[in-house]
Amino acid sequence: MSCSRRTQSEREFARALKVIPGGVNSPARAFGAVGGHPLIIDRGEGQYLYDIDGNRYIDFVGSWGPHILGHRHPRVISRIEEALKKGTSFGAPTLLETELAELVAELVPCVEKVRMVNSGTEAAMSAIRLARGFTGRDKIIKFAGCYHGHVDSLLVQAGSGALTLGTPSSPGIPQGCTADTVVLEYNDLDQIRDTFAQQGDQIACLILEPVVGNMGVVLPEPGFLETIRELCSKNGTVFIMDEVMTGFRVGLGGAQQRFGITPDICMLGKVIGGGMPVGAYGGKSEIMDTISPVGTVYQAGTLSGNPIAMASGIATLECLKETNPYPQLEENTQRLTEGLRSAATKAGSPHTLAECGSMFTLFFNPDKVTNYTISARNDVELFARYFQGMLDRGIYLPCSQFEANFTSAMMTDDDINQTIQAAGEVLQEIA
Numbered sequence: 001m002s003c004s005r006r007t008q009s010e011r012e013f014a015r016a017l018k019v020i021p022g023g024v025n026s027p028a029r030a031f032g033a034v035g036g037h038p039l040i041i042d043r044g045e046g047q048y049l050y051d052i053d054g055n056r057y058i059d060f061v062g063s064w065g066p067h068i069l070g071h072r073h074p075r076v077i078s079r080i081e082e083a084l085k086k087g088t089s090f091g092a093p094t095l096l097e098t099e100l101a102e103l104v105a106e107l108v109p110c111v112e113k114v115r116m117v118n119s120g121t122e123a124a125m126s127a128i129r130l131a132r133g134f135t136g137r138d139k140i141i142k143f144a145g146c147y148h149g150h151v152d153s154l155l156v157q158a159g160s161g162a163l164t165l166g167t168p169s170s171p172g173i174p175q176g177c178t179a180d181t182v183v184l185e186y187n188d189l190d191q192i193r194d195t196f197a198q199q200g201d202q203i204a205c206l207i208l209e210p211v212v213g214n215m216g217v218v219l220p221e222p223g224f225l226e227t228i229r230e231l232c233s234k235n236g237t238v239f240i241m242d243e244v245m246t247g248f249r250v251g252l253g254g255a256q257q258r259f260g261i262t263p264d265i266c267m268l269g270k271v272i273g274g275g276m277p278v279g280a281y282g283g284k285s286e287i288m289d290t291i292s293p294v295g296t297v298y299q300a301g302t303l304s305g306n307p308i309a310m311a312s313g314i315a316t317l318e319c320l321k322e323t324n325p326y327p328q329l330e331e332n333t334q335r336l337t338e339g340l341r342s343a344a345t346k347a348g349s350p351h352t353l354a355e356c357g358s359m360f361t362l363f364f365n366p367d368k369v370t371n372y373t374i375s376a377r378n379d380v381e382l383f384a385r386y387f388q389g390m391l392d393r394g395i396y397l398p399c400s401q402f403e404a405n406f407t408s409a410m411m412t413d414d415d416i417n418q419t420i421q422a423a424g425e426v427l428q429e430i431a
């Protein structure tokens with residue numbers, strides 16, 4: 001299938017540019033690193049996206065993670081429709097909020113209590129404030145290449161769009177906001193041990209992505225999460241896992257269940273909203289009860305726990321719980337990455353592949369990517385050519401070498417074969 005006719009998207013993007021900065025409502029979508037213009041999407045159905053020119057694409061973005069069940073899953077849509085009949089927002093408690101909170105507490109190991117917000121950024125901002133309020137300390141540890149939304153204190157050597165667009169730290173953030181942020185290299189245990197030895201009693205929290213999805217997929221090396229758990233417990237530091245991407249994605253109980261390491265607090269987003277704007281942070285009651293109105297750490301939101309978003313999240317988590325698509329998802333993803341690996345080897349492209357559950361990255365880098373320094377050496381020009389070649393063949397990938405690819409439960413053998421075949425052609429072409 002050739003999808004080179006994208007004239008309507010081009011025209012409509014030019015129109016958007018006049019009234020929206022960069023034509024997009026989030027910079028990661030702008031195609032800045034790959035050239036050309038974004039597709040303007042008309043609709044999604046299962047594993048496919050359709051642009052306004054009528055082209056169909058196999059979707060490996062899945063709205064950057066939420067659509068593990070594919071687009072417009074019938075159970076999700078019908079639950080949303082049911083909720084819509086009752087009203088869109090009340091600013092008062094509903095049964096749906098308790099129902100989703102109960103599901104999250106049942107499925108996610110660290111969660112005893114959970115607070116719903118509207119995005120991953122909001123969850124990160126609130127979790128950091130909570131940890132500081134709970135411990136009475138100011139310092140936080142984050143890792144280079146991890147991305148936790150556009151929170152001021154965390155937008156330092158950040159991944160995702162910040163890394164893609166070459167601005168891993170942003171103007172507009174007063175120096176004071178990041179003065180208490182200690183940035184360390186992912187997977188470097190010596191650095192972490194030294195930092196705790198020197199300032200352990202001042203560190204409110206350590207925040208990380210347990211499997212990084214925002215400098216491409218980077219896995220924790222054996223012992224990394226275990227040692228962090230130990231050091232945090234010993235030093236009275238709140239261990240925050242950012243499971244916005246990995247939650248309900250690398251397994252029903254997220255990365256914390258997969259690796260058997262329980263943080264004190266975790267952040268959730270993406271899959272928990274089933275495609276609606278939801279974020280959440282939850283953990284031990286002892287810590288969560290520091291939040292207002294039980295405690296004094298303030299955090300609020302007019303649309304938090306929105307009934308339509310809750311309905312979408314409940315349907316998604318119930319469906320995941322009942323159907324357990326994870327083994328199949330993992331098998332499909334492995335078959336795909338094996339195919340990509342042999343296509344890249346055959347074409348002589350410098351590459352490594354990383355995968356976890358239904359997340360993966362084909363790195364244009366001959367070295368195993370274990371941290372930000374190595375990921376920064378990826379051949380982004382080669383990636384841009386690969387991306388465009390795949391798009392022309394009806395395969396929609398994240399428009400950045402530094403974002404995770406996601407498979408969905410709707411993908412068939414044919415979709416996987418078609419993707420491997422396309423990659424083989426493109427990699428030969430650009431070699």
Ligand code: HOZ
Nearest residue numbers: 026027028029064160214
């Ligand atoms: N946070 C997303 C990437 N890791 C980007 C979201 C978007 O631009 O839509």
